[in-house]
Amino acid sequence: MAEILIIEDEKSISDLMKLNLELVGHQCVQAYDAPEALYHYQGKHFDLILLDVMLPGKSGFELIDYFKGTAVIYVTAKEEIADRIRGLNSGAEDYIVKPFEMIELIARVNIVLRRFQKAREEFTYKDVTINFEQRKVKKNGELVNLRPKEFELLEILITNRNIALSRDRLLELVWNYECESDTRTVDVHIQKLRKKLGWTEEIQTVYKLGYRLEVEL
Amino acid sequence: MKLINKIYLATLLLFLCILSFCFLMFANSVYKKNVEDARENAIQSQRWMLKDIKEEFDALKERQILTDELAYSVMDSFSHIYNKKNIFFGLIKEETLLYYSFPYQDILKEQKKDSEGIVSYISYYGKQCYLVVSDNTERIADQYQLLYAERLISLEELLQTLMLQTISISLAGTLMLGIVLFILLKRLLNPLERLTKATNFIADGSYDEAVPVSGNDEITILSRKFNLMTQEIKNKVDDLAAEAEKKQIFIDNLAHELKTPLTAIQGYAQYLLLAKPAADKKNTALEYMVSESNRLAGLSKNLGMLTQIRAGEFEKKKIPFEELFRSICLELKFMTDEKKITITEDIKLDYLYGDAILFHSLLRNVTENAIRACEEDGKVSLTAYQRKEQAIIEIRDNGIGMEEEELSYLTEPFYRVDKVRSRSNGGCGLGLALCNDILKVYEGNMECQSQKGKGTAITLSFYNLFTTF
Numbered sequence: 048m049a050e051i052l053i054i055e056d057e058k059s060i061s062d063l064m065k066l067n068l069e070l071v072g073h074q075c076v077q078a079y080d081a082p083e084a085l086y087h088y089q090g091k092h093f094d095l096i097l098l099d100v101m102l103p104g105k106s107g108f109e110l111i112d113y114f115k116g117t118a119v120i121y122v123t124a125k126e127e128i129a130d131r132i133r134g135l136n137s138g139a140e141d142y143i144v145k146p147f148e149m150i151e152l153i154a155r156v157n158i159v160l161r162r163f164q165k166a167r168e169e170f171t172y173k174d175v176t177i178n179f180e181q182r183k184v185k186k187n188g189e190l191v192n193l194r195p196k197e198f199e200l201l202e203i204l205i206t207n208r209n210i211a212l213s214r215d216r217l218l219e220l221v222w223n224y225e226c227e228s229d230t231r232t233v234d235v236h237i238q239k240l241r242k243k244l245g246w247t248e249e250i251q252t253v254y255k256l257g258y259r260l261e262v263e264l
Numbered sequence: 265m266k267l268i269n270k271i272y273l274a275t276l277l278l279f280l281c282i283l284s285f286c287f288l289m290f291a292n293s294v295y296k297k298n299v300e301d302a303r304e305n306a307i308q309s310q311r312w313m314l315k316d317i318k319e320e321f322d323a324l325k326e327r328q329i330l331t332d333e334l335a336y337s338v339m340d341s342f343s344h345i346y347n348k349k350n351i352f353f354g355l356i357k358e359e360t361l362l363y364y365s366f367p368y369q370d371i372l373k374e375q376k377k378d379s380e381g382i383v384s385y386i387s388y389y390g391k392q393c394y395l396v397v398s399d400n401t402e403r404i405a406d407q408y409q410l411l412y413a414e415r416l417i418s419l420e421e422l423l424q425t426l427m428l429q430t431i432s433i434s435l436a437g438t439l440m441l442g443i444v445l446f447i448l449l450k451r452l453l454n455p456l457e458r459l460t461k462a463t464n465f466i467a468d469g470s471y472d473e474a475v476p477v478s479g480n481d482e483i484t485i486l487s488r489k490f491n492l493m494t495q496e497i498k499n500k501v502d503d504l505a506a507e508a509e510k511k512q513i514f515i516d517n518l519a520h521e522l523k524t525p526l527t528a529i530q531g532y533a534q535y536l537l538l539a540k541p542a543a544d545k546k547n548t549a550l551e552y553m554v555s556e557s558n559r560l561a562g563l564s565k566n567l568g569m570l571t572q573i574r575a576g577e578f579e580k581k582k583i584p585f586e587e588l589f590r591s592i593c594l595e596l597k598f599m600t601d602e603k604k605i606t607i608t609e610d611i612k613l614d615y616l617y618g619d620a621i622l623f624h625s626l627l628r629n630v631t632e633n634a635i636r637a638c639e640e641d642g643k644v645s646l647t648a649y650q651r652k653e654q655a656i657i658e659i660r661d662n663g664i665g666m667e668e669e670e671l672s673y674l675t676e677p678f679y680r681v682d683k684v685r686s687r688s689n690g691g692c693g694l695g696l697a698l699c700n701d702i703l704k705v706y707e708g709n710m711e712c713q714s715q716k717g718k719g720t721a722i723t724l725s726f727y728n729l730f731t732t733f
Contacts, residue, residue: 057524059525067535210538
């Protein structure tokens with residue numbers, strides 16, 4: 048969905064972020080130090096930059112000035128309040144502290160992208176097209192009638208595609224833990240979605256883990 | 265009540281008592297002397313009076329008209345004259361008092377017999393003081409005994425004066441002492457008070473106040489020592505603060521070093537669990553998990569060793585050096601094979617004496633660093649020999665080298681020169697810090713020389729002698 052530049056000197060973490068972001072459809076380029084980062088930045092347009100504060104040589108706080116005009120999220124192990132504030136004051140959109148969960152990273156990336164209108168308005172997979180702006184879903188060109196919660200559930204599945212989401216997680220994200228709901232609500236809504244979209248295979252039940260919308264990369 | 269106040273009051277009281285006592289003693293002797301003088305005079309005077317009276321009486325006796333009534337009136341006329349001079353008489357006939365002109369009769373009470381027959385004593389009547397002389401031997405007209413009493417006015421005045429003087433001088437003296445002592449004590453105690461105030465500063469944590477030092481007495485010495493002590497405390501506190509900061513930095517770095525591998529392991533595990541990755545991505549994830557776990561294991565092992573060294577538990581063994589080095593080269597074979605690095609050795613050192621594990625760690629860390637620094641086809645050379653009681657081990661490499669400034673940070677815990685490379689190779693930055701600690705155990709040290717782009721040479725030297733086993 049978006050072009051993301053990952054600036055992180057730890058190869059293991061850099062690869063981890065790339066794998067996760069590619070899962071949900073983003074394209075990633077990796078840089079391991081300041082010169083490499085600037086080189087890539089000048090050669091291509093990016094929608095978002097993930098920047099590590101502790102880089103060899105230049106600190107992330109200094110580098111951000113070179114990326115004016117592009118959304119930047121700091122990713123770092125330094126969690127002190129002072130550093131967070133400094134980070135946000137220096138113009139970053141967000142500040143993520145290691146260790147973080149995959150879903151958290153993806154969610155924050157998406158939020159920032161949405162802020163900059165870089166989130167896709169439309170998503171198409173196989174014979175289904177979803178327009179997030181208009182909140183309309185079409186299957187084979189025909190409008191599909193989805194209830195509000197069904198639509199929101201679908202949106203969450205697409206945003207976190209290829210990642211197994213537990214029922215509790217889905218409850219939290221879609222229903223905000225409203226009192227009356229319990230996990231069976233999730234099951235029911237998933238069934239409805241599958242039926243209405245014809246996505247019985249696509250929306251996989253993952254044993255012990257939850258549900259996963261599988262979209263080929 | 266404060267100690268100094270107690271002492272002050274006690275001193276004043278004591279002074280008052282002593283002064284009063286001395287004065288009383290003095291007054292007493294003066295008084296006694298005066299009494300003796302008065303006694304002498306009175307006896308003298310009595311003799312004259314007696315003679316005069318005797319003449320009168322004898323004259324009457326000769327005319328054979330002497331009667332008691334006549335005797336009475338004769339005495340009376342004498343008394344009229346001499347009473348004004350404070351001299352009084354009494355006449356005794358056959359144990360009875362026939363006549364007396366003293367103001368009170370009890371004057372006779374204190375009569376005592378004296379060896380010479382002349383009895384003289386002092387009698388007090390209120391504030392009045394009389395000297396009484398009674399002569400048993402000389403009789404007037406063979407039948408009367410004369411009693412003579414003189415009022416000692418001057419003695420009375422003396423007594424009063426002495427009393428007054430004693431009291432006033434004692435009080436005045438004590439008062440003066442009080443004032444002078446007070447001023448003196450105040451001046452002496454002033455430095456002590458300043459000293460006490462200074463301790464308040466120290467208690468609050470400010471070590472920069474110095475107590476002014478003046479004069480040359482005990483308090484001066486105390487002040488000087490106090491200032492020295494303050495300085496010492498300040499130094500110690502600064503040292504402790506520096507130590508604590510170092511420890512904090514160590515812990516911060518440690519936390520950071522832990523976070524990264526943990527993030528990776530956690531992240532990849534989650535990824536494998538929640539996503540449905542293809543085989544190659546799966547392998548990548550698993551490989552990372554393995555390598556990061558190894559990293560944590562290495563970190564843990566190094567930390568354990570650092571703790572062990574600090575606790576001071578090491579053994580003493582005889583370790584064949586060449587064997588040790590060969591086995592380390594074998595352990596690192598995978599690294600040297602990968603980059604096609606050659607290791608040459610020039611060993612003139614037979615044995616190492618100490619803890620096998622520590623030496624293994626020491627040698628391996630230094631060798632590993634050398635290998636890591638090298639690029640493809642790099643060369644690492646080891647030279648080892650004994651110089652007097654020290655072992656000298658030198659490791660050279662022709663790798664990437666370091667800048668001057670980086671050399672000083674080399675042995676700081678968690679410091680890495682080339683972060684990207686060494687981390688991917690599994691280093692955690694504790695290697696040289698550990699080596700430094702190990703060397704310290706054997707009273708040794710490490711010297712580094714390096715040129716960026718050319719290579720590095722590290723020289724280890726330490727005490728290596730067969731002592732008592």
